[in-house]
Amino acid sequence: xxxxxxxxxxxxxxAMLLLIRLKIPMGWAMVAGGVALAQWAGRGWALTWADLQVxxxxxxxxxxxxxxxxxxxxxxxxSEERNAQLILRAASAWGGRHSRAVSLMALPAVIGLIPxxxxxxxxxxxxxxxTRDPGLSASWKSAVNYWFRHVWEYWWPVYxxxxxxxxxxxxxxxxxxxxxxxxxxxxxxxxxxxxxxxHIQRLSLVATGEEEPAxxxxxxxxxxxxxxxxxxxxxxxPVLGLVMDVPLSVRRLVAMCLxxxxxxxxxxxxxxxxxxxxxxxxLRDPKAFNLIGTVAGVMVFKTMLERSSLLxxxxxxxIDSGVPLILVVALLPFIAGLVTGIAIGFxxxxxxxxxxxxxxxxxxxxxxxxxxxxxxxxxxxxxxxPIHLCLVLTRGYFGSxxxxxxxxxxxxxxxPLVTAVILYGAxxxxxx
Numbered sequence: 496x497x498x499x500x501x502x503x504x505x506x507x508x509x510a511m512l513l514l515i516r517l518k519i520p521m522g523w524a525m526v527a528g529g530v531a532l533a534q535w536a537g538r539g540w541a542l543t544w545a546d547l548q549v550x551x552x553x554x555x556x557x558x559x560x561x562x563x564x565x566x567x568x569x570x571x572x573x574s575e576e577r578n579a580q581l582i583l584r585a586a587s588a589w590g591g592r593h594s595r596a597v598s599l600m601a602l603p604a605v606i607g608l609i610p611x612x613x614x615x616x617x618x619x620x621x622x623x624x625x626t627r628d629p630g631l632s633a634s635w636k637s638a639v640n641y642w643f644r645h646v647w648e649y650w651w652p653v654y655x656x657x658x659x660x661x662x663x664x665x666x667x668x669x670x671x672x673x674x675x676x677x678x679x680x681x682x683x684x685x686x687x688x689x690x691x692x693x694h695i696q697r698l699s700l701v702a703t704g705e706e707e708p709a710x711x712x713x714x715x716x717x718x719x720x721x722x723x724x725x726x727x728x729x730x731x732x733p734v735l736g737l738v739m740d741v742p743l744s745v746r747r748l749v750a751m752c753l754x755x756x757x758x759x760x761x762x763x764x765x766x767x768x769x770x771x772x773x774x775x776x777x778l779r780d781p782k783a784f785n786l787i788g789t790v791a792g793v794m795v796f797k798t799m800l801e802r803s804s805l806l807x808x809x810x811x812x813x814i815d816s817g818v819p820l821i822l823v824v825a826l827l828p829f830i831a832g833l834v835t836g837i838a839i840g841f842x843x844x845x846x847x848x849x850x851x852x853x854x855x856x857x858x859x860x861x862x863x864x865x866x867x868x869x870x871x872x873x874x875x876x877x878x879x880x881p882i883h884l885c886l887v888l889t890r891g892y893f894g895s896x897x898x899x900x901x902x903x904x905x906x907x908x909x910x911p912l913v914t915a916v917i918l919y920g921a922x923x924x925x926x927x
Contacts, residue, residue, distance in 0.1 A: 501809035501830070503535045504800075508834055512881065520785060522792030525882065529799030536803035543799075550798035554741070558748035559613070559790050563888075565755040566616050567783045569720060572762045578624075596691050596698040599625050600683070603643040608651065609725045611751055613790070615644045615885035617721065619892040628697060634899035639690050641889045641900075642907050645878060646682045648838060649870065649911070650675035655744065656838035663846045664866045674867050677918060678874075678911040685910025690903060720758030727754025786891045793882055797835060806831060810848045824849060824865055825872040832876025836883040841873030864922035871915030875908050 498506075507528050514524035529550070533543040550556065572578060602625070603618040611617070622640040648654050650672045661671060691698070731750035732743060739746060800806065810827050818826070827848060832841035849869050853860040877883055881897055890900060 498535075499809070499812055500805045501812055504532070504805050504809055504830075504834055507531050507535065515881070520788060520792075521882075521887065522785075522788035522790075525789070525792030525796040529796040532803045532805060533799050536805050538803065546799050546802045547795070549802070550795040553794065553798060554745050555748055556791060556794040558745070558752060559794065560787055562748065562751055562755060563613060563616070563787050563790055564783070565752070565759055566613065567780075567786075568759060568762060569617065569620070569755070572720070572765075593695060593699060595625055596695055599639055599698065600643050600687065600691060603640050604646055604683075606721075606725070607644040607647050609728050611724070611728050611747075613884050613888050615641055615889040616892060617724070618644055619889055623893070626698075630697060631694065632895070632899070633893040634895040635690065635694075635903055637889045637893045637895040637900050638903035638907070639686075640893075641886055642682070642686045642690060642878075642904065644885060644889075646679055646686065649678040649682070649874065654838070656842050659839055659842045660846060660866070660870065663842070663850055664862060666863070666866075670863070674863060674918075674922075675870065677914055678867075678871055681911040681914035682907070685907040689906040689910075720762055723758045724751060724754035727751065727757075786888060789887050789891070790884065793836065793884055793887065796882065797837065797840070800835065806834065806844045807848075810845060814848060814852065820852065820860060821868075823852070824860065824869050828869045828873030829876035832873040832878075833880045834876075836877060836880035836886075838874065838877055841877060842870075845869060845873060861923060861927050863927040864919050867922065868915050868919045871911055875912055878908055879904070 510531065511524045511528040514527065515521050519527075526547075530543055530547070533546055534540075538546065599622060602621045603615070606614050606618045619640050622636055626636050626639070648656060651657065652668060652672075657671070661668065727750045728747060731753060732746040735746040735749055736743075739749070741749075809830070813827055814823055828841040828845040831844045832838070835841065835844070846866070846869065849860075849865055850862065853862045853865040878886075879901070880886065886900075889895075890897065
């Protein structure tokens with residue numbers, strides 16, 4: 496029986512979720528899903544094995560594994576009692592009765608300004624120290640960390656998805672930012688009303704003047720390794736391009752490794768006796784081991800999906816199926832974002848098809864409104880994807896269940912989606 500490409504992808508995706516539900520490690524479930532996709536795409540065992548070799552030989556995979564291992568040590572360092580107290584005092588010193596609530600939104604968002612893979616794992620220890628109240632659930636903490644980490648990616652120019660999008664939909668950066676900024680604002684507002692405001696009284700924290708000197712004197716000691724990594728990720732990739740003939744994404748990972756490595760020296764020195772023993776014990780922790788395995792599985796699945804060529808075929812099938820074009824513009828990026836779990840996934844796969852529709856002259860679609868609506872739904876699919884790396888890592892860090900996390904996450908997702916639909920209607924009235 497011949498099954499359409501779209502159904503093949505969705506069936507394999509559901510099978511992976513079933514394996515995860517049956518307590519199969521997510522990394523192995525992802526590898527099994529990638530192999531199943533390759534077989535169903537007719538690549539045969541020889542090509543499937545070749546695809547697996549390509550995936551395992553990807554420098555990005557091994558760089559990510561090293562990065563995850565180093566980030567776990569950063570998390571341990573930030574979670575130490577003395578450092579946790581400094582973080583809490585810093586939050587109170589930022590002023591006001593609701594400064595802890597503001598810090599909960601601001602810390603993940605600030606780290607989110609830097610396009611670092613798995614960046615949610617950087618902000619997770621900070622969120623954990625600000626939410627040590629036992630009345631706050633692990634799923635709520637995961638949602639706060641995950642959601643506010645991603646409020647900028649709709650328009651922030653240093654993100655790869657923005658660069659890829661503008662290469663497919665040529666337009667001035669100023670127009671793109673003006674069009675996408677309302678989605679970012681809607682995401683922040685949605686996160687506040689759905690996640691933070693219901694707990695605003697519990698999060699109330701009164702700063703005391705006695706604590707502020709300690710923050711000023713010692714706060715930098717806690718945060719400087721983090722700023723070092725952020726600076727390296729921003730500044731080193733162009734320099735590395737002078738000596739490394741590799742893609743920008745790989746140079747960014749190398750820069751992160753270098754920043755993490757230098758910061759780790761300071762962390763180990765500050766951690767006192769037996770620092771290396773603590774570091775080795777951290778790497779042997781089953782939680783860390785499982786998360787590193789999951790990262791590897793996600794990367795393997797991504798490569799196998801790309802080499803199967805099923806997603807572009809599914810997109811063409813959806814376009815030719817007679818489904819209303821407005822639904823194609825929304826569904827195609829959403830499905831691509833849901834299945835790949837990465838922003839470049841929905842942009843690189845769906846947008847070339849959408850730009851073809853919007854510029855062919857055979858439809859009434861306008862490029863600007865088509866891009867805005869497609870981006871919003873693609874981003875929603877990515878944020879809801881159970882294989883999105885940041886979601887996997889933040890769930891693993893806090894130990895939250897997927898179902899409980901979705902109960903917090905889905906209402907937030909509606910805010911930028913509703914905003915996008917309203918803006919689409921307004922833009923199309925003016926022929927945009």
